[in-house]
Every structure is written in structure tokens, then in C-alpha cells.
Amino acid sequence: MQVQDLEKIFQEKVDQEIKIEPRDWMPEAYRKTNLRQISQHAHSEVVGMLPEGNWITRAPSLKRKAILIAKVQDEGGHGLYLYSAAETLGMSREQMIDDLLSGKAKYSSIFNYPTLSWADMGAIGWLVDGAAILNQVMLCRTSYGPYSRAMVRICKEESFHQRQGFEALLVLSRGTAEQKAMCQDAINRWWWPSLMMFGPKDSESTNSDQSIKWKIKRKTNDELRQSFVDMIAFQVKVLGMTLPDPHLKWNEERQHYDFGEINWDEFWSVVKGNGPCNKQRLAARRKAHEEGAWVREAAMAYAEKKAAREKQKAA
Amino acid sequence: MKIQIRKFHYGDIPEEKAGGQTSYYKSTEQSWPLWEVFIRSKQGLDHKHAGSLHAADARMAIENARDVYTRRQEGISIWVVESKNIHASDPSESESLYEPAADKIYRHPSFYDLPEEVKHM
Amino acid sequence: MSKLIDYTLHLADTALIISHRNSEWCAHGPILEQDIAITNLSLDQLGQARNFYQYAATLINQDNSSTVSEDSLAYLRGEREFKNLLLTELSNGDWAQTVLRQFFFSVYQYLLYEKLQHSNDEQLSAIAAKALKEITYHIKWSGEWVIRLGDGTAESNHRIQKAIEFLWEYTGEFFIAADYELIDVAQLKEPWLKKVKEIFEEATLELPYPVYMHTGGKQSVHTENLGFILAEMQTLQRTYPGLEW
Numbered sequence: 001m002q003v004q005d006l007e008k009i010f011q012e013k014v015d016q017e018i019k020i021e022p023r024d025w026m027p028e029a030y031r032k033t034n035l036r037q038i039s040q041h042a043h044s045e046v047v048g049m050l051p052e053g054n055w056i057t058r059a060p061s062l063k064r065k066a067i068l069i070a071k072v073q074d075e076g077g078h079g080l081y082l083y084s085a086a087e088t089l090g091m092s093r094e095q096m097i098d099d100l101l102s103g104k105a106k107y108s109s110i111f112n113y114p115t116l117s118w119a120d121m122g123a124i125g126w127l128v129d130g131a132a133i134l135n136q137v138m139l140c141r142t143s144y145g146p147y148s149r150a151m152v153r154i155c156k157e158e159s160f161h162q163r164q165g166f167e168a169l170l171v172l173s174r175g176t177a178e179q180k181a182m183c184q185d186a187i188n189r190w191w192w193p194s195l196m197m198f199g200p201k202d203s204e205s206t207n208s209d210q211s212i213k214w215k216i217k218r219k220t221n222d223e224l225r226q227s228f229v230d231m232i233a234f235q236v237k238v239l240g241m242t243l244p245d246p247h248l249k250w251n252e253e254r255q256h257y258d259f260g261e262i263n264w265d266e267f268w269s270v271v272k273g274n275g276p277c278n279k280q281r282l283a284a285r286r287k288a289h290e291e292g293a294w295v296r297e298a299a300m301a302y303a304e305k306k307a308a309r310e311k312q313k314a315a
Numbered sequence: 316m317k318i319q320i321r322k323f324h325y326g327d328i329p330e331e332k333a334g335g336q337t338s339y340y341k342s343t344e345q346s347w348p349l350w351e352v353f354i355r356s357k358q359g360l361d362h363k364h365a366g367s368l369h370a371a372d373a374r375m376a377i378e379n380a381r382d383v384y385t386r387r388q389e390g391i392s393i394w395v396v397e398s399k400n401i402h403a404s405d406p407s408e409s410e411s412l413y414e415p416a417a418d419k420i421y422r423h424p425s426f427y428d429l430p431e432e433v434k435h436m
Numbered sequence: 437m438s439k440l441i442d443y444t445l446h447l448a449d450t451a452l453i454i455s456h457r458n459s460e461w462c463a464h465g466p467i468l469e470q471d472i473a474i475t476n477l478s479l480d481q482l483g484q485a486r487n488f489y490q491y492a493a494t495l496i497n498q499d500n501s502s503t504v505s506e507d508s509l510a511y512l513r514g515e516r517e518f519k520n521l522l523l524t525e526l527s528n529g530d531w532a533q534t535v536l537r538q539f540f541f542s543v544y545q546y547l548l549y550e551k552l553q554h555s556n557d558e559q560l561s562a563i564a565a566k567a568l569k570e571i572t573y574h575i576k577w578s579g580e581w582v583i584r585l586g587d588g589t590a591e592s593n594h595r596i597q598k599a600i601e602f603l604w605e606y607t608g609e610f611f612i613a614a615d616y617e618l619i620d621v622a623q624l625k626e627p628w629l630k631k632v633k634e635i636f637e638e639a640t641l642e643l644p645y646p647v648y649m650h651t652g653g654k655q656s657v658h659t660e661n662l663g664f665i666l667a668e669m670q671t672l673q674r675t676y677p678g679l680e681w
Contacts, residue, residue: 021406023403023405023406024406025406025407046468049462049463050463053462053463053464056459056460056462057456057459057460057665057668057669058668058669058671058672060511060672060673060679060681061507061511061673061681062452062482062485062486062489062506062507062510063486064681065459065482066479066482066483066486069459069462069475069478069479069482070479072462072463072475073386073462073471073472073475073476073479074386076462076463076468076471076472076475077383077386077472079468080368080383080468080469080472081366083468084349084366084367084368087349087367092346093346093369094346118672118681149366150366153366157387168681171680171681172681175679175680176676176679178676179676179679284463284464287464288463288464288465288466291466291530291531292465292466292467292531293466294589294591294592294595295466295467295470295531295585295592296346296347296371296466296467297345297588297589297591297592298584298585298588298589298591298592299347299371299372299375299584299588300345300346300347300371301588301589301592302371302372302583302584302585302587302588303371303372303375303584305587306372307372347467368469369467369468369469370469371584374580375580378473378576378577378580379469379470379472379473382469382472382473382476383469383472386472386476
């Protein structure tokens, strides 16, 4: 069969909402785009453990400590599901991690911002996970089977993250003046970076069109960003807090909130590695990976020895 | 042993002199094999594919599966099989493999019309 | 009554501090699968600690009509009040030191809770019975790691030997009863040694020669580690007294 025919069949399948599975024929660019997106997603989960992990030993109550540990652990689990999905496209996890640690692969820039107070745990859950969920709910229907299945599992688990974040902020918002200030400060610092999570504007984004045609993505960056703003602009009122955007205003005609311009210089600067914590995040992952090398080797050596012994016994 | 060498926009300057972000990450280690995990969610149901993970041996694979895939009581029994031992049918043969079953409607109970009185059969 | 309170706090503090140490691995483990595994241990132990603290709080509150809570007990007592075993507060070191500490502790905790589940005190017995299921897995998990590292590579063997050397002198304290203890811990020593020996043999490791054993944790005389753990853990509760979080 000619490549054009294969491509035609492939596109027909996608159009009919038939999932693409690992052993199916797919255009090389489709494989690459998925691989890039899924591995970036996996890296984001794993690097995303760090800013919140930063507060595990300082969580202010035993209940909050348990919630936070479970949540950071979930993110590790999500990273693992996603690495597994990416591995079905023919790249080993080891290789993906090498790419992350060498700085070649990207992860979500949001995790390059520091967590400076306890309220940041709430703000991350509410805003960062809130933004992520919009993306992830869409991705449950993505065309690549393993990615879609991983996302279904993740979405099930993720729904507790945003709720616990909001609830943590709610407690602060009803607390003392100091706690309220802590809450507002966290929202102020995390709001704009959360909006940036949806990526460049549609007019600037290079990957969007093809991704939508292949149903890897189903909504554009701007569409998702708008739903996020609408959702949060409502919820922030329940907290009695404000969003740091003087241009935020309900637009009766559009039936959406208008909002101010994102600082795209900051966005690109963080993407390129100049965010407040880029170096620290990568350094932490490298340290864990390097210090774990002898552990992984030992387990493998033992497994081999044991297998050899059992073989000998059987012979 | 695989050694990857990457260049990061330093043109023809030899890597050791380029400085900056030359990758020093080399996967020299033999990484843990990949395992497929199947979980029985409750007594009476089939084991169902849950996902995959890495482990050094089968015992560790089961424990890792327990820690990774049953954090929310998703299972009561786990199977693991090393991914390399799974053999799969070829999708390009799916027409010859599966479509011939499509016209065998007589295999399905609804093919047979029975008188009303017989009710449940 | 005050003995029972002290004992419950000893059990609570021990579970909390080892949970805290294990939680430090979260996001820093040697591979994702094991990062998740050790975090599960940490969560189990935190759950145990909370059960004991809540029980201690009930006891204290009925005793003198004060109003302590699980959180005030965990966050507002100082290092000269905490009664955890010294072993649990030692730094994590490398993976060998962490899994070996876990193994030493889990075997002891299992033997102890096995007795405790038959205690006349219904609460303690119920908490112990529930925890035993978790601890059974902790022994399996940590024991297998000890075997892997002992019988793995030359490096892993060397590292676990060093860990044995470092940790061994903190195990004697397990078996010396404090005046508030309800279980005769001295009699746990033999079965503990037996299990350790069994795993060590499989791991091609040897039991160390008898050494001087440190004590004091049960009497709230700690190593220098605990002060730092508490300073970090209690920071918000100490900075903003009396708030809800």
C-alpha cells in the first residue's frame, strides 16, 4: 500500500473516532508529536512533584500532611502512567529521562516557580491543577489509545487535587488577617503563570492545527484558557479573594470574561530556562537519578543472579 | 551500552570545548525491564490490563503494581508479565482475522425466532 | 493513666518520625516505582501515628479536662517531650540506610504490635491489629531490598554493610523497657534477631559484633537530629499559634 493510502486510512479512522493503537500504522509526524507531548506531560508530572514536595515536611497539620503526601505521590503515579504510554511509541523511559535531565526535553514551565508559603499548596491545587484538568479532560478523548487510557485514569484521580486545593484556600480565606493575606498573595503569584500553562496564543502556536486535525488535541489553547478564566473568575468570589488583573471583566456580549494580556516575555524566558527555579528543579531530578543509579543496578544484578540460580536448580 | 551525544547549537566546535549544555547523560546502565500489569478489580471478574511499569524481577513487579496501580483499592489480584513475552496479532491482518466473523449471524441467539410461549431461552 | 498516655505518645511519636523521614524521599526516590512505594510506607505510618495521637488526646482530655488534639500533640511538644525511638530520627542517608532502618524497625514493630493487639486496652489493641497488615508488607518490602542490596553488586553490598555499622547501635534501645511500657519488650529481642539473621543470611550479610547501644529516645533524650525535624515540621504551628489550617 502507498503511504498516501495509509495516511488516508489513518485520517479516516481518526475522523470516525477510532482510537489509534501502538501497532497500527501512523504517520511518523503523528508518532513524534504524540511522543513529544506525552513525554513532556510525564516530565511535568514528575518535576511537578518538587514544588509541592517542598512543603511535605512543613505541612501544618497531620491531616494536611497526609493529603499533601498522597497528592505528590499521585503525581508520581501519573508520571509513571504517562511514561508507559509514551514507551508504546518506541522510546524507552531511560531515554526520555536522559532527555529531561540534559535539558533537551521540556516540561510545564509552571513548576519553575517557587512555593513560598503554605497557601501555595492550595493555590497550586486550585489554579495549576484546575488548569491542568481542563487540558486533561479534553485529552481523555485524544486519538492515541494508550494516551487516552492513561488520561482517563489520571482524571479519575486528579479530581481530588483541585478540590483539596480549593478547600485549603477556603480555610485560609476564613482565617485570620495573616492567613487571608497569605491566601491572596499565593493567588497573586500563581494566577498569571497558570494562564501561561495553556501555551502560546492560537495565532502563535505552531503545533495546534495539525494536532487538532489528528485529534491529539481537541480544543485550542485560547479556548481552554478562556474556559479556565471563566471558571476561576467565578470561584474566586467564593473565596472572597481577587485575581490580579485589572482588565478582568464580564463581557455580556461574548458571555465570557475578558482578561488582560499575558506577559509573553516572561513566558518565553521561563520556557528557555530562565525561570526562578529551572536550575533547581533539574538539579533535584538529576541528583535523584544519579544517586539512584547504584540502587537500580544492584536490583538488576540481584535479579539476574537469582534467575541464573533458579535456572541452574531446574537443570 | 548506548552513549548518546547531543549538540546544542554550538556549530562545529568540538563538544568538549563547547561548554554549556552538552549532555553528559549517558544511559550506561541496563534499565529495569518493562512489565504489563493486569488487575482483577473484584472477585468474579477477569483480570484487566491496567498499564505497565518497570521492575527488576517478577516479585518486584507485583509489589510495584500493588503500590502503583492499587492505591485506591482498585484490585484484589495482580498478574504481571514481562512485556517482551506478549505476542500480539498484526493490525494489518485485522480484515482477514476478524471480518469473516461478521456474517456468521447464526452464531448469535437473536438469529433464531421462537414462539412467544417459550419465553426465556 | 499517665503511663498509658506516655506509652501511647511513645508509639505515636515513633510512627510519626519514621513517617516524616520516609516522606523526605517523596519526589527524590531512585526510580518512580520505588518513590511511590516508600511514600506508601510513609502514609501508612502517618495513619498509625494519627490513630495513636487521637487516642492519647482522648485520654489526656478526660484526665484533666484540657483540650489537646492530635495536632497539638504532634506540633506543640518539644524535643525533650518526644518519645520516639532514636533509630527513627536518624537521617535517611542513602537508599541502603533507609531500607535497612525500615527493615530493623518493621520487624520490631511487627513483634511489638503482635503483642499489643492482645492488650487489655481495646483502643491500642485495635490500632495495632489494623497496623499489622501494613507492617507485614513493610517487612516484605524492606527485607527484599536488604537482600537485593546485600546480594546485588559490590557497591550495594558495601553500602549496606556501612548502613549496618551505622544503624546497629540504635537497635538495642528497642528491647529496654521504659517504665511506661505495657509490653515486655525484652522478650522480643530473640525473635527479632532470628528474623534479621534469616534475611541477612539470604543477603549474604553478617550480624555485627556486639557494640555499645545508645538509649534515651524513650526518655526524650534524643540525638541532635530530632530538634531539626521538629523545627521544620512545627514551623507553621509555632509561628501562628492556634490557627486552623
